[in-house]
Amino acid sequence: MIIEKIAESRFNDSVFESKVFGKNFTDHMLVATYKDGQWSEPKIMPYGPLEFTPAAMAFHYGQAIFEGMKAYKNENDEVFIFRPEKNFERFNLSAERLNMPTIPEEIFMDGIKTIVDLDRQWVPKNYGTSLYIRPTMFATEEAVSARASNEYMFVVLLAYAPNYYDKPLSVKIADYFSRSAQGGVGFAKCAGNYAASFYPATQAQKEGYDQVIWTDSIEHKYIEEAGTMNVMVRIGDKLLTAPTSERILNGVTRDSILTLAKDAGLDVEVRPISVQEMYDAHKEGQLKEVFGCGTAVVINAYNAVGFGEERAEIELLSETESFASILKNKLKDIQYGLIEDPYGWRIKIEESVTA
Structure with a gap:
């Protein structure tokens, strides 16, 4: 791996005062290119603009994928990442579905560990904040040809990642x-999954909501995801979530929450959840919690659900009392190295001479 360090770090402590997610980038980025059937040696270089032709195929035919991960720091300045092997597996599943080359494990895993180590001063200590890691791949061939x-x-x-949401959502x-x-x-x-979601979300916001709970595309009878997150529903003391499928993202946070919930002895069911079931539970006073879960937000509770014209x-x-709060706190404590990690999810980033 080639490493070209920035001449002078742009870091200062004021970065950690920002309330904006995904805008304060660190000193370095990693880049590798694919051409003639093989990947180049990855290079870590100072963060900055890249040059592209307007004919780069990603702009025209949408071959673009990404992942979302985080790095955490405890009071002893130890830095951790969380279940990176799951992101690596999903990244390559996305690549295969979009007919893109898979990324070798050593480029993905070793590259992330090296760049996080190099920019470890950007990892905040404050509980609830973190360093967001965004691996992405996109088509760069200069051609306007549908292939x-x-x-x-x-x-x-x-x-830098502050608390993503600081209030319940509707x-x-x-x-x-x-x-x-x-x-x-x-x-x-x-990328296209997210682009297509923005317009419906904007329409929901015009009605006074923050986001959308997506339903099945045929009958709109079963809930699937919430905004850009997996969604979980508590009816009585039973925690429900939809099974993953070709339509639903297999979230790393979702999987982790389900594991913690089952090990805590909660009544958990992974099965289709109908809109009618949720509505009936609300009418009966049994719809106790609805919340989204994902890397950026961890868990975010919803304080209102719109069923047609009814809020x-x-x-x-x-x-x-809240399953969402209990599970969120347990997961974060594991991620930040505050409690034992019996699952082997937390990966320590060793400090090297590179940093």
């Missing part, structure tokens, strides 16, 4: 727009 590209670029960016259940369809790319983290308010439970 898979022959050239690609893999890039890893790092950016969500509107989608009854017309769809996020994904069977046989499509809903399980992949590709169902959900009273937020105390931290000791």
